Structure formats: C-alpha cells, structure tokens
Amino acid sequence: MSRVKLSEYRAKKILLGDSYAGLSIRPEGDDVMPTSGTWVAKVDQGVKKRFKQGLIVVDKPAAELAASVESWKGRGFTQFILEPFFPHSPQEEQYFSMERVREGIRVLHAKDGGVDIEAHPEMVKQYLIASTTDISMIASTSQIPQAFLERCLEMFDKNFFAFLEINPLVIKNGEVHLLDAAVLVDDAGAFFTDTWNNADLVESKLKHPAEAQVEALAATTPASLKLSIINPDGALFFLLSGGGGSIVIADEAQLLGAGALIGNYGEYSGGPTRQETYLYAKEVLGVMLASKAKKKALIIAGGIANFTDMKSTFSGIIDALREVAPDMRAAGIKVFVRRGGPNETVGLAIMREFLTKENLLGAVDGSDAIITKAVDDAITFVRV
C-alpha cells in the first residue's frame, strides 16, 4: 500500500548477494565485531543526512568500531552497518537511481561525482526501462556495466522494489561498488517475497506506543486503520474516516490557522467491525486524555461512507468513550461529530443519545451538514 524503507544492509545483501562483505549489528543479534582491516560504520535506520549528524565514520581500524557504535547507542540508535573501507576519490563518485513509474522503470544517472542532483538536474541523464531490451542502450550510453544493470533490474522486480538509489556509485576496473544504497520497497509485495520482511523495514522516526498498537491491529483486519501522533499535547484529536475525507478535515484546521493544535492524524475506513473500531478509538482517546493542553475537543468526522456501517462503527466508538467518559468530563472535553453513510440515522441517534447522557455533547451532524462542520465547531470551542 505504501513505499517503505528497507535497511541498507538488507538492500545491499539483496543487490549483491554473497559477494557483499558488510555486517549488520542489531539489538537482538549476537554480533561479532571484526578484528582486522579498516571499516566504515553507519547507523542503518533510514536516517537522512547521516554525515552531517555524525552517524557515519569512515576509514576506522577494527578496534575503534565498538566505540562509535556505543556512542550511537547512547543517542538511542539500535541498528548499524559495518563495511570494509573502500578508498576512492570524490571524482569517481557517480549517482544512480531506479524508480517504478507508470510506463516502466525510470533510471537516473549522473557521471560526475559528488553532485547534489536536486541542485543540478541538468547533469542528470534520464532513461526508461520499458522492456529488458532497453538495458543494452543504457549500458552503452552510461558506461555502467550491463551485467550490473541486469542484476539491478532483476532484483528490483523480483523483490518488489519501488525505488533504489545508489549515491555514491563507484566503478573501478569494470567493478561496481555501492558505497551507499537506499531502497524503498512496496509493502504490498511482502506476501510475494521472502528475501525481506517486516524486520528489515526501518523507520527514521520513533513510534508512539499508540501508533504501534494501531499498526498491530491493522495487520489483523482487511479494514484500513491508521494513526500518527503529531503533537502529544495537542488540543484537537481526531477519529476520522476515509483517506480523502480525513485530509479535507485536517486541511480545514490548517486553513483556519489551527494546524498547531492538531494532536493526531489518522483514519479508519473499509468497514471495520465494532470491535476493531473500539480498539482503534481507545488508542486515540488515551493519547487525548494524556495531552496537557488546557482545552481539548474530540472530532469524530468523515465523508459520506460508501459501505462502512455507521451503526457498528459508532457503537465501537461509544464502547471506547464509555470507559473514559468520567475522565473526559473532568477534563472538560466535548465531542463534535459529522458523518454520513449506511445506517446514518441510527448511528447519529445512538451517538447523540450517549453524548447527551454523558454530558460530552458538542454537536452531532449528518450528511446534510458540510463535511468540515465538526472541525469548525471544535476549533471555535477550544479557542473560546
């Protein structure tokens, strides 16, 4: 469904196979540190701009590696990669990338070393691989060894890669060296491949426990459940439904200048059951109650559903609300609702009845109100 980052170690292992001499250091592994030679050590967690942040060391004797790794561990990092140091000059560095596009696979290549390709698009040559016969042309124009291109294409397809970037790429004596490689895989391909799995995916940002809970829950249902905690001390917390509708509603908050008040983004859609909706809502409510904002509001909103049942999803949300209703009352939280779809009348009625009884009612609206009404009302409420 999304493009996700593979660890550099796994990416190179797939691309180079047994000839790859790098080592991976992970928290759960019994890793053996090398005892001889000179090495490069890097944090392998999908972090961008590692050089600037001091997360790469180069040309280090084996004996000094442990100290670097320990210092990174002190900064909270857990996954590292060690590679034999390969001496080369900056002039030898090339840029190479492959990306799946509608028409095939787009290849970008820059021969002149060390360029910032975003700053110098004119130095980048673009090719398209629509069929395997395109490779020989690319090889002869770019002077990248054909065998390497073929290997990249084969691995790209077979392993459900979506994006591959090698920067820098060094070609010496007809041999290709991947000094730095980044791969995004298509996570929908996980079922079809056994060369990588969830343990090989890296995230640059640490997950909030609620996000991890929702992710685990989402893995067990065909419905779509997503949660990102944006500001744990936010004032506006969302139970949104629908991929598009949820953005429209969040947009409205941003356009009204309330972007900084948003506590979370997320959505449930695709017909989750009452129980699944309950478990999802519980996570959002937990984060909301923990927020230190003075005045808070819960927004239950979304477009007019095609098939997600309002009675069962609202029943699930009410199940979760009931557990924390006294805490919400104590915190002065009000709930604002706008939603339409199958079983709309019943869904709205049970929600209104519950919120009224529990003294949590902000407003309850259905498909005859505009999709942004609940968020508008909630922003007015928290700003007063």
Place this chain on the structure above:
Amino acid sequence: MNIIEEIRKGKTGILIAGNHEKIIQSILDFDFLSGKSEPSIVGIVSGNRKVQKFFFGPREILLPCFKSFESVPDVYTERVSWLLNLQSGRRVFDSTVVFFKIFPHALGAHLFAENVPERHATELIRLFDKEKLIAGPSGVGMIVPGSLKLGAIGGTDPAQLTASHLGTTGSVAIVSTSGGMTNELIRAVASAGKRLSFSISIGGDRFPVTSLTDVLLLAESDPSTSAIVYFGELGGSDEYEIVELVKSKRLTKPVLAYIAGIIDEAFDEHMQFGHAKALVARQDESARAKRDALREVGVDAPETFPQFLERIHALSQADFHDRVFDIGALMERHKSILSTRNIIDLEEVPIYVENGKLTDRPRNAFAAAALEALLDREASETTTAFVEAIFELLIDHGGNVSGAVNTMITARAGRDMVSSLASGLLTIGPRFGGAINEAARAWIRGVSSGDSAATFVEARAKEGVLLSGIGHRKYRVGIPDPRVEALAQFTTLLKKHPHYDFARAVEQVTTSKNGSLILNVDGIVASVLLDILVEVDGFSPAELQELLDIEFFNALFVIPRTVGFIAHFMEQKRNDEGLFRLPDELLFVRDSGKEKKHRK
C-alpha cells in the same frame, strides 16, 4: 462509441469475483430502483457455493455462483461486460488477467482491493490500459446513473442511492482518487440541484490502471457531460496530467478541482496519509504546487473545501426529470432462514373419484405391493386406489413443517441423506404427521361406544386430550382443505361409512366452537380407510384393533413423506446451503426468572 454511452445503451452485465454481500446487494438495489427487469449481476465467482441468496426488490433471488471464470457456462458469456473484482490484493492480478482472457470482449473492471503491489498494477497497465476501462486498484468503482453501478460507489444503503438521485442522468462528471470523497461529492452535486453524468473513482494507489487522463478524455467525449468535478490529494503528479490536457486543448469542458493536503505544511517532515500515493516525494507534489499549476491554466481550484462546494452551484446542468426511486419496497424485507423448492403442487389436487366411479388414473403397482407387504394380504382395488391417493397427496406439504425443517437443518450441517432423513422422520409424532393412528383409534372408539359426537367431544375435552384428526393451522370453515375434499369422495364408493360420518359429526361440534377445528388429512385418511377396510376388504373389529396396535396407519404418512424429506434434503445439497444458525431476532431469550440475591 464512448464507453459511457455503451453502458447507457445496456452493456451492463457484471461478473463478480470474490464476495462482499453489502456491495453486491447495493448493486441489485440500484438495478431494481432503476427499473430493470433483471439484475445486472450475471453471477459470482467465489469459493465453494453454487448459489447465493440476495434480494431483487422485495423478493429473494438466487444468484448463481461459479468455481472459476473457466467454469462459467456459455449461456452467460454473452451478457458479461464487466468484472467487479472484490478479491484481496494478493489475488487481483491473476484473476483479472484470467478474466480478460476468458471474456475478451468485456469492457472493463473495478479492482476493489487496496494492497495490490505496484508491480502488478503497472503490469495491468501494460496489458489493458488502452483497451479496457479499469477503475482501481482501490477506490469504490464507477457509476452511470440508472445504468451501471460497479462497486460500492454511491453508497450501499438504498436511502443513499435515493438521496443522491442515482437514477437520473445529469451533466456533471465526478472523478476522484478517494473513494469516500467520491461519494461525498456525488451527494454534494445532488444537493446543489445538479445531477451526475457518470463518476469514476480511480483509486488512491500510485498506479491506477485507467489513468486520470483517460477518464477526463471520457468525460470530454461523453455527450451528456458538460462539467467535471475533480477531487485530488497531495502526492503523485496526476494533476499535471490535467494541466497538460487543458494546455493542449484536448480537455475543453470546465473543470472544478479541490486538491487536499494543505495540512502537510503543518508538519516538519512530509507525512504518509491514508492513500498509498498521498505522500509528497518532490516539491511539485504538494497540494499547493498542484493547485497553483491548475489555476495557471484556468482550472477553478478553490482554496477551501466550503468554497469548492459553493462553486458546484455555478456548474451548468441540462434540464432533467428525476426518476423517483421508491425504496418503500426495500425497507421491510426480511431474509429467509431456509430455502427449498415447492416439491409438489397442492393447488391442483387430482380427482380420484367421479360420478361414483374411480377415475381413470395411472395405476401404480407400488401401492398394491406396499399394502400387501404391510397387511400380509392382497388389498382390494378400492383400498389400493385410496392408499395410492394418500401416497401422492402426502409426499410433501411444503418446507415449513417441522419434519422438513429438521431435514433441511441436518442437511445444512453437512450430514448425509440417511442422517438428514432420519432427523426428519424422528420428528413425526402426535403433533406432526403421526396422528393417523390416533385418529383411527378415536373414530373406532367413537363408533363402537354409540355415544353422540357431542358427548364424545365433551369427554375428550374433560380428559384434556388433543382430538387427533381435527384442526388445521391454515385451513378453516370456508377455506376447505382440497385434499380432504378429494379423499372424502371415496365414501361415494361405499354403501355405509360410519367412521366417516362420525368424524364429520365431530367436526360439526368442534367447528361450532372454532372454525379452524376442521377435519384434517389425518382424520379423513383414518375414517375413510376404516370404512373401506370394513366394507370392501372385510376387516373385523379385532383385525382393525390389531392394525392400530401395530401402528399400520402411521406408515401411510411415513412412506410418502420419506420421499418429500429426501427431496428437501437434495434441494439443500443442490444449492449448497451452508450451516444453519437461527438469527438472533428470531430467538427470544427469556430471563431465568430467578431473582439474583445480593449479599448485604
């Protein structure tokens, strides 16, 4: 011809792969409300069932199910124009390719699943994007008002279909990446007094098979469409396709667009939103950049969603007459819990006797042989004809009766024929089917006692016992049971019929209290057969008593009804009915009645 026009002209047959009951039912509701005489759904390719029950309007229908696309019989092939692929993301690619191989003339498909790998989507694009109209992967499909609903689009609740006026062809085309927003916009257009020409949800995946460009060109060439409403999001570069089309004048109809995702500006890092494509990878993929690019070529791309909705009012719309969807017929429908065939037609009971003579009916040696086996002597022609009539009439009395219900439930639990039959037969007893013997006992007792019918009834009432052979749930005075009347004609073959007369006298007494306490089949069979056995076959009172003791009379029900039960069993197997479970609303769970004691 424009493919939307082909749909309006009737190319609407849908083959479904996978299962999603609500979506399938919503398509049938749409068809019914649109005034179609038969469903657009040709059948369902799904697992191991043979048919599946749905509603078409107020009544239940069975949609045929097939194991695979290959096994769809030829008779259906011609009607298949569309694939609604509801299978999981893992299976979508293979099944779609197979579908178009077997139905090369089909016009297109909707691929419902999220999680279709990018590699599969781009391969589908390579294979089909020029020839077929394929909505998805992901999204909610496409709709052409009054003609085709391919997917969840427009809603799954009949009330939603009505509120959005999806029976009326209008002038506004809606295109969206987001399924939920497609529906939101369909309603917004209807609320603004406009009507839909068609809508396609291309899906929020990175690589929709039919591209935004293709859909916009369809709208451009569709004679009904005069304006296009578009909903897009941050991420991807689809909106630049619109820019190119407008610039090159291939798209000349007015476009109103909302590009969502301004919220991304509130975060330090670009965020992955709900749809796979909704992540800004390059600066030109931001919502703001795309809005600006659209505005530059003259596309109306308002800043806020409320403004966007406001602008819908300004779109042009040709005159239309709303087709009124009458959803009343759809509201009060209840799913049946069992289904079976009408095994025999009781509306036309044969005439056995006419003008004091047996009519000329085909003779069945089975009845004669069965009687000889049971009685250990050859029976008279009259007795044989009577028993044959009983066998014919008692084969079945519909699927409602307890024995048939038990047979069907057992069959649906996966049991074999003999087990299912036994379960039905074991239900036969004093309240169901097993009353012929008891009725015979009653008539013998009544006749031999010399008491009047009134006294007889009074005595039974005092004892508090049920009168066997009397009473019916369905028939009453004024609505006679046709079987009883047909069998009563046999008495015209006799000189005397005391048991029958007594039974009728009892009926006189009981119906004066309650019109439904009429002589029933058990009662007539017992009384007439007793009279025939006495007069024609010369049975003595002692011999009749022996027949009672050995339950001869009940055999006359068990033998034919065995056939009926087996027929109901076979119906369940034939239609592959799944395990039965009584729906909650049909089961009353009583409180235990005990008061819970609380400790003080």
